[in-house]
Amino acid sequence: GAVVSQHPSWVICKSGTSVKIECRSLDFQATTMFWYRQFPKQSLMLMATSNEGSKATYEQGVEKDKFLINHASLTLSTLTVTSAHPEDSSFYICSASRQGLTQETQYFGPGTRLLVL
C-alpha cells in the first residue's frame, strides 16, 4: 500500500501557458501533501505544504500566485504552474502523509518533468 501517483509524468509547453500537475494517493487518505521542485543533480526543495480543505503553506521565496495549489480531497492535490517560463522547467515531485498514522514517513510520487520552451 501507500502508492502515490502523479499525472502527467512529463509535459512540454510553450512559454506563457499554464500547466496543471495532479498528485493522487491511490490506496490511502492523505491529510497532508507536499510539493517539491528538483533541478538537475540537486536535492529536493520544498515548495509548499498542502492540507485538505485549507490554503497551502508556501515556503519562503515561492510565489503563491505562480504556483497554485489546490487540495480538494483527501486523495488529490494539484499544482498549477501559471504563465510558465523556461526557468520553471524542473522536476516536480509530490509526497503524501497518511491520515491516522504517524506522519513521519512520506510517500513520494514518481515526479513530473516540466519543460517550458
Added chain:
Amino acid sequence: SQQGEEDPQALSIQEGENATMNCSYKTSINNLQWYRQNSGRGLVHLILIRSNEREKHSGRLRVTLDTSKKSSSLLITASRAADTASYFCATPGTSGSRLTFGEGTQLTVNP
C-alpha cells in the same frame, strides 16, 4: 544553511563492495530518514531512525545516528549494480511532517 548535508557528493564502487554515506544536520531532531532516488524518478523511503536509537538495520542497510555529533551514516553492504541511485537524508521540522533534504550522494555501483 541547509539542514542535512551529505558527503561524499558522489561515490563510485565495484559490485560487492560496501558503500558508506554520511549526513550531518544542524538542529535537534526526533528522527532522521534516508531515501533513495533512481534517476528521474520519485523517492523511495529506506529507513527511519529515531533520536533515541543509535543503530538500525534493514536487509543490507545499516544506519547509525549520533545525536551528539548531529550526524548519521548509511551503509550499504555487498552492493549491487541495482543500488546505483542518489541517496538523501531528511529530517523533519518542528511541525513534524515537513522534511528537509540533504544534498544527496550519487552512488554508482559498477558491475
